[in-house]
Amino acid sequence: MPPIRNPILPGFNADPSILRVGNDYYIATSTFEWFPGVQIYHSKDLANWDLVVRPLTRKSQLDMRGAPDSCGVWAPCLTHDGDKFWLVYTYVTRKDGSFKDSHNYIVSAPSIEGPWSDPVYANSSGFDPSLFHDEDGRKWFVNMMWDHRRRPRAFAGIALQEFDPAAGKLVGPRKNIFPGSKLDFVEGPHVYKRNGWYYLLTAEGGTSYTHAATLARSRDISGPYELHPQTHILTSKDAPGAALQKAGHADVVDTPDGKTYIVHLTGRPVGHKRRCVLGRETAIQEAYWGTDDWLYVKNGPVPSLYVDVPGTHDDAKYWAAQHYTFQNGLHKDFQWLRTPEPERIFSISPQGSLALTGRESIGSWFEQSLVARRQTHFSYDAETTISFFPADERQFSGLVAYYCRYNFFYLTVTAHSDGQRELNIMRSENSYPEGKLDVPWPEPVPIPNEGKVRLALSIRGGMRLQFFYALEGERELRKIGPVFDASILSDECGGHQAHGSFTGAFVGVACSDINGTAASAEFGEFWYRPVKDGGDRYEGL
Structure with a gap:
């Protein structure tokens, strides 16, 4: 053999x-x-x-x-x-x-x-x-x-x-x-x-x-x-x-x-x-x-x-695209953070969608609604479809590449203070010990107040992250925001740069409602597609 x-x-x-x-x-x-x-x-x-x-x-x-x-x-x-x-x-x-x-x-x-x-x-x-x-x-x-x-x-x-x-x-x-x-x-x-x-x-x-x-x-x-x-x-x-x-x-x-x-x-x-x-x-x-x-x-x-x-x-299995639907519950590849009461942060809707209940802010150590799977390839694409209709800027939900509260990239559907729905990118890059969001924020993109939104990201070679989106009825994804340094989603950048950060990069979906009104976001599906792009010498590419 x-x-x-x-x-x-x-x-x-x-x-x-x-x-x-x-x-x-x-x-x-x-x-x-x-x-x-x-x-x-x-x-x-x-x-x-x-x-x-x-x-x-x-x-x-x-x-x-x-x-x-x-x-x-x-x-x-x-x-x-x-x-x-x-x-x-x-x-x-x-x-x-x-x-x-x-x-x-x-x-x-x-x-x-x-x-x-x-x-x-x-x-x-x-x-x-x-x-x-x-x-x-x-x-x-x-x-x-x-x-x-x-x-x-x-x-x-x-x-x-x-x-x-x-x-x-x-x-x-x-x-x-x-x-x-x-x-x-x-x-x-x-x-x-x-x-x-x-x-x-x-x-x-x-x-x-x-x-x-x-x-x-x-x-x-x-x-x-x-x-x-x-x-x-x-x-x-x-x-x-x-x-x-x-x-x-x-x-x-x-x-x-x-x-x-x-x-x-x-x-x-x-x-x-x-x-x-x-x-x-x-x-x-x-x-x-x-x-x-x-x-x-x-x-x-x-x-x-x-x-x-x-x-x-079985190399074919390793490189196979994973298409997750939720009619039969949450797939075993997914986990969430900290809480033994998952019913407070997610459920399966009557339509078979993954419904996240907005709780605390992204990066909370207590109760945040974040459901994600491990990143297992140096290069991959992830995509989901979201139904979310926020009232203001304190309600946000979307697609996240996550290491810890100090290191993440988060493409959100949210709203301006006047109620106009928009796309925003939140990021935290090596923000230990303050845990602040990085500024300036990329320019928000106004979107209609109705309709589903496709959210996607690509990571290449473990180094470069790009977000994308498309409105309901659109086939082609559009870039949003700059190319980010995906390598900060690593132990070396997890807030404790020597012998102190122990987890790994995840990709998934999240929802926050810091109004405390438990706004809900629904995700109909989730894709994780490994990519052979020649960017990594250890995967035999």
């Missing part, structure tokens, strides 16, 4: 945790402030992956209203103990400054589709938890420790404590089992057992260009742990020209025939500013166990763009 091309989960799919049950593989990835929480994908061949469930769907499991950008659900770990699935995750309510308020929870389910339980609270001492099921039946909860004093480091090491599922809590002493290497920022722990050794795989170096996966081992789960001869078994930190950058935060899986693979976080920068416009993605590498009982990445530690796996990737 020909090798597949990384990443296996393109677009915002960070912090992968992989699991095999029989012949089925599953990967769980972080969702941060996007609801429902945690993405779980399924595959039979490690090449083709389908989203099968987002398990955190209820208010009793997750309510992120008020959580800042890039907080929310961090680094889930998915395991199976032979009886049921277990998922551990962190809910972060604050990440900036000296403190990180991070609360760790455990849920379980008899099958991957659920039903998933209400969460069991574990602790709040750090983040990136995992659950290890030992051969003797004991379960161990592992997470990084955060020290606000920074004595000597804020990333204070990896903690181990037993979890009692019958009691529903952590029991016994907590021990710091691994301080990390000199690279610092030790996090993302996973424990494995093989040939009498306990292996501890961690992420280090932050989550940007110095990221790495570090391996250590011990004869006792509580340590002491010795470092791998290479220290970092996977990293791009010393290979700035590699196609896959930011390699780290990894997890290990074995195939039924005994081969070993590592899935890991990665990013693909574009332009001279090296911005990863598709966010942090998931890639895979072949690995092997040496005669010294250490794990090595094949052709590593720098990750390979092309990798042999059991399956062949």
Whole structure:
């Protein structure tokens, strides 16, 4: 079989945790402030992956209203103990400054589709938890420790404590089992057992260009742990020209025939500013166990763009245009922000349209009506049709390319203060910490007070964004506004430019009514069309 091309989960799919049950593989990835929480994908061949469930769907499991950008659900770990699935995750309510308020929870389910339980609270001492099921039946909860004093480091090491599922809590002493290497920022722990050794795989170096996966081992789960001869078994930190950058935060899986693979976080920068416009993605590498009982990445530690796996990737599916209609509800590709009460922000109208209820302003951390899907290609077109009849400038709705409250482009149907409907482009480009709209605004375009409006955008090479529109009855789209710098929809520009922005670019629809009268906008369809334009060397264009 020909090798597949990384990443296996393109677009915002960070912090992968992989699991095999029989012949089925599953990967769980972080969702941060996007609801429902945690993405779980399924595959039979490690090449083709389908989203099968987002398990955190209820208010009793997750309510992120008020959580800042890039907080929310961090680094889930998915395991199976032979009886049921277990998922551990962190809910972060604050990440900036000296403190990180991070609360760790455990849920379980008899099958991957659920039903998933209400969460069991574990602790709040750090983040990136995992659950290890030992051969003797004991379960161990592992997470990084955060020290606000920074004595000597804020990333204070990896903690181990037993979890009692019958009691529903952590029991016994907590021990710091691994301080990390000199690279610092030790996090993302996973424990494995093989040939009498306990292996501890961690992420280090932050989550940007110095990221790495570090391996250590011990004869006792509580340590002491010795470092791998290479220290970092996977990293791009010393290979700035590699196609896959930011390699780290990894997890290990074995195939039924005994081969070993590592899935890991990665990013693909574009332009001279090296911005990863598709966010942090998931890639895979072949690995092997040496005669010294250490794990090595094949052709590593720098990750390979092309990798042999059991399956062949379906490129036609990857490049297929996606036409979304809403008669049967919201497609699984879409998510919304923070709230576990989606009925307050969207519904399906009797006509089968997606009806957004105008709530707070674009970029609100509490309740904004924004429904969107991931950007998974460097070049694409998006289009929708809107029915919206605003009364004034405080009601606006339309098509948005969104990263966070500080970085978005938003083509809106709104009205002047005299009630005349018009098209306006709102944008926020690197507005942290104020979160202001950029001025001057592009000149508004008056439009009739009746009729639907087609709204569209194109992004090319992850770098250039152009908006378009057409009035009802018109076939040809017309440009509106200038060409914008789409690369600001990236981790490097998310308000915290080093190791602090963690999500990815989305495209979708939004509606705000800051009069508080809950004006409604209806969207009859949504198109997402990948474009092969020769603009990106990593997609083989």
